[in-house]
Amino acid sequence: MMLAQVEIRDRSSASCVADNGFCPDWIAHHLDRYWDPLGQHVYLTVVSVGLGFAIASALALLAHRWRRLITPIVNVTGILYTIPSAAAFFLLLPLTGRGKDTAVIALTSYTLLILFRNMIDGLDSVPDEARDAGRGMGLTQRQLLWRVEIPLALPAILAGLRVAMTTTVGLAALAFFAGAGGLGQQINSDLAFKSNVVVASVLCVLLAAVLDGAILVVQRLLTPWSRVA
Amino acid sequence: MPAALEFQDVSKHYPGARSPAVDGLSLRVEPGETCILVGPSGSGKTTAMRMVNRMVEMTSGDILIDGRSVNEGDPAELRRHIGYVIQHVGLFPHRTVLQNIGTVPQLLGWPRERIDARARELVGLVGLDPDLSQRYPGQLSGGQRQRVGVARALAADPPLMLMDEPFGALDPITRDHLQTEFQRLQERVSTTIVFVTHDIDEAIRLGDRIAILRDGRLVQEATPAELLVHPADAFVEEFVGADRALKRLSLLRAADAELEPAVAADGTGGATLRDTTPLDDALAALLQDADGRLTVVDGDGHALGVLTLDAVHAKLRVQDQAVSPG
Numbered sequence: 001m002m003l004a005q006v007e008i009r010d011r012s013s014a015s016c017v018a019d020n021g022f023c024p025d026w027i028a029h030h031l032d033r034y035w036d037p038l039g040q041h042v043y044l045t046v047v048s049v050g051l052g053f054a055i056a057s058a059l060a061l062l063a064h065r066w067r068r069l070i071t072p073i074v075n076v077t078g079i080l081y082t083i084p085s086a087a088a089f090f091l092l093l094p095l096t097g098r099g100k101d102t103a104v105i106a107l108t109s110y111t112l113l114i115l116f117r118n119m120i121d122g123l124d125s126v127p128d129e130a131r132d133a134g135r136g137m138g139l140t141q142r143q144l145l146w147r148v149e150i151p152l153a154l155p156a157i158l159a160g161l162r163v164a165m166t167t168t169v170g171l172a173a174l175a176f177f178a179g180a181g182g183l184g185q186q187i188n189s190d191l192a193f194k195s196n197v198v199v200a201s202v203l204c205v206l207l208a209a210v211l212d213g214a215i216l217v218v219q220r221l222l223t224p225w226s227r228v229a
Numbered sequence: 230m231p232a233a234l235e236f237q238d239v240s241k242h243y244p245g246a247r248s249p250a251v252d253g254l255s256l257r258v259e260p261g262e263t264c265i266l267v268g269p270s271g272s273g274k275t276t277a278m279r280m281v282n283r284m285v286e287m288t289s290g291d292i293l294i295d296g297r298s299v300n301e302g303d304p305a306e307l308r309r310h311i312g313y314v315i316q317h318v319g320l321f322p323h324r325t326v327l328q329n330i331g332t333v334p335q336l337l338g339w340p341r342e343r344i345d346a347r348a349r350e351l352v353g354l355v356g357l358d359p360d361l362s363q364r365y366p367g368q369l370s371g372g373q374r375q376r377v378g379v380a381r382a383l384a385a386d387p388p389l390m391l392m393d394e395p396f397g398a399l400d401p402i403t404r405d406h407l408q409t410e411f412q413r414l415q416e417r418v419s420t421t422i423v424f425v426t427h428d429i430d431e432a433i434r435l436g437d438r439i440a441i442l443r444d445g446r447l448v449q450e451a452t453p454a455e456l457l458v459h460p461a462d463a464f465v466e467e468f469v470g471a472d473r474a475l476k477r478l479s480l481l482r483a484a485d486a487e488l489e490p491a492v493a494a495d496g497t498g499g500a501t502l503r504d505t506t507p508l509d510d511a512l513a514a515l516l517q518d519a520d521g522r523l524t525v526v527d528g529d530g531h532a533l534g535v536l537t538l539d540a541v542h543a544k545l546r547v548q549d550q551a552v553s554p555g
Contacts, residue, residue, distance in 0.1 A: 133319025136284055136391075137333050137381070138309030151323045225323045225365040 022194045031199070033186075038203050040100075040181035044172040045211065048104050049165050052111030059112070060119035064145075070120060077113040085110065089177035103180030107171055111164040118160025122153025155226045158219040162212050169208040183207075231260040231421040232295045232388035234281065239290035241276050241445075250276045252445035253290070258438070260388075263415060263422040265436035267429060269468070273445035274425045278391050281423060282311045294389060309336050312382030312390030312420065316397045318374045320366035326352065326377050327362045333385040351380035354417070356410055372403040379411075383418060392424045396431065408434055429469055433457070433476055441465055454480055474545060478508035483525050486511075486544045488534025491524055501526045504533055512541050 016023040059077075063069040083091075088106040096102040126149050134148045150157075173184035186200040220227070234257070241251040251273040258264040266274040279285040281292055283304040292299045299307055320329050330348040339347075352359055355376040366374055375395060382390055396404045396411075408431065415422070415435075426432055432439045433453040440450045441461075449461035457477040460466040470476065484504035492499075501524045502511055515521055515538050525533045 127317075127319070127322070129315060129317035129319035130321055131319075132284070133313065133315055133378075134321070134332075136282060136308055136313035136315070136319075138305045138307070138336055139332075140305045143336070148321055148323075152321075223323065225367065228365050228368050 017193075017195070020193045022198060026195050027199055034183070034199055034203060037181060037183045037186040037200070038207065040185075041169070041172055041183045041204070041207060044100065044103055044107060044175050044180060044182055045165065045168045045207070048107035048172070049111055049161070049168050051104065051108045052115055052164060052168075053161065055108070056112050056115035056119060059116050060123065061145075063116075063120060064123050064149075073116060074113070077109075077116055080109040081113040083109075085171050085174050086177055089174065093178065098179035100180045102178040103172070103175035103182075106178065107168050107175070110171055111168060114164045114167070115157075115160050118156045118163075119153065122156030122160075123149055125156060126152045151223075154223050155219065158215055158222075162215045165211045165215060166208045169204060169211065173204055230388055231419050233260050233293075234258040234264075234389060234421055234423065235293045236277070237291045237293065239277070239280060239292060240288050241273070241280060241285060242288045249273075249288070249445050251280070251287075254442075254445075254447055256440055256447060256450060258421055258423060260421055261419050262437045263424060263435060265432040265439045266423065266425045266442060267427065267432040267439055267468075268442035268448075269427060271444070272442040274427075274442050275393055276445075277442065278393055278423055278425045281389070281391055282308045282313060284308075309333055309385065310387055310389075312387040312392075314375075314378050314382045314390070314392040314395045316394040318366075318378040320374055320377055320381070322366050325363050325365055326357070326369070329366065329377055330380045330384050332381055333387075337385055347384060348380075351383055354383070355380045355414070370403075371399050372407060375399060375407060379414070383420070387420060389421045389423070392422060394426055395424075397426070397428075411435060430476065433480065441468060475509050475512075477545060478512055478541065479510075481508040481544065482506065483508060483511040483536055484527075484533060486536055486540040488525055488536055488540065489522075491532035491534050499524055501532075502536060503528075508541060508544065511536060512538075515541065 017026050059069075059073050063073055085106065088109070089102065092102045092106055096105060130148060130152070131144065134144045139147065172182050173187065175182045176185035176188055183200045183204050187197055190196045236254045236256040239251060239254045240249050242249040254273075254277055256264070266277055268274045276285055280287045281294075281299065283299055287300075294311075321332070324332075327345065327348040330351050331344040334344040334347060349359070349362065352362055357373060357376045357380065361369065361373060366377070369377065378395065379392075382392075396407050399407065412435065424432075424435060433456075436453055438450060438452055439456050441448045441456070443464055449456065449465050451459070451461075454477065456465070457469060457473045457480075460469050460473070466473075482504060483502050483506045486508065499520070499522065500514070500518055502514060504525050504527050506514075511523070515523055515536065521538050523536050525536050527533055
């Protein structure tokens, strides 16, 4: 695999490439070698954010019920968030070995703080009188949660999801430290070659933009009411 | 069918509070009646109301709806059969007007078409523009929101409705307007209503009976006229206000006074008043009038007689004797 990376370009083909420049021709002919790293990057991002969302949701539901849990959860996820990412990938190696799983664990732990805080902020933003009226009309606690509180918290929850998604696209570029591939590995394989760095970076940015846009579309569909007031 | 409501020696004692929020309240509201709980802040009126649908659990005593204790069964189930309107309305911002109105029918499992039909019917009943049906609460004015709140409370045709200062947060003009419409609604909807307010004028205007609370205790319970003529003590007298004579006039119509024979049958030759004008407004008009004499006419313009200052005064005196203490 490392050998393949070393042979990423054929230095004899053109002077532009020999000069490590930005070469549209080379890019046009070698784009296919970026699809696999891009696929790995998507996998790392989506799986990590998905897992993070599931864990943060469970934590948020618990903390919504038992408010005293909020501070400890924020503290723990805050500590996870402040561990330097490169260090996290290395620290996990002895425990979980090289590979995707290690990267996913680290990336997931980074999403928790953002997702959890936005979920709690969203649930807290539900107007007290809407809650009171809902209870007074005979909604059970569970109905109140699913029919009133969560829908009203959606704008904040999805805003958190957007931040987590974009951040994770960026952090996943370091997942090669854990041997999980991704566009970061592609960049790192030939840091000196501008064409390589530019293509991989642009793909990273595009991926972030597409995922961000997708959530935005979902948000508009799910919360038509939030844009009318 | 409107329900009968009865408070039986109900108390609410919050842990840590020195005195009970509600202290031995006994009160009966007849089916179809509007009972106003009125008192200064901290009098326990809202707490008393919220114990009916168990938003607040009573410490002792019992509350019966049609003879059945509210403490039997599940609170959520109980609440689905009691209309509930609060000061800040509490519409669901993420649901349209029709969806908000359909909340309780939906909980009760009505079919979708029936919910929709009922919601549209209520939009008309509370005087809301049907064009607003698909709007979200964020797109409505305060008065419109409160109408939706009332419609939502009426959706499942509850035998009993609780209203906590429903018009309290509105500007005076909108409040006056909604109070007038509420009176019309009372005639068309046969629901027993418990209505909380700190505004004695609102209580007099909207109530069949008024219960005055102070420090969690019932001070007086009477019809508006009884209350104005015979306040039970100095507190009620002060609460009702120094202008209680004028307030009594507001409960009467111009045609209720002893009118002098009309000069001209068609009411010509001088200023006129409609027979339905409240007597307090009629008095104000009399004071403005140069002669102090106004011809009272009916809807067709026929003169019923002439109203004078003496007649207004006499009407109040007669009423003093007619209304017995409640």
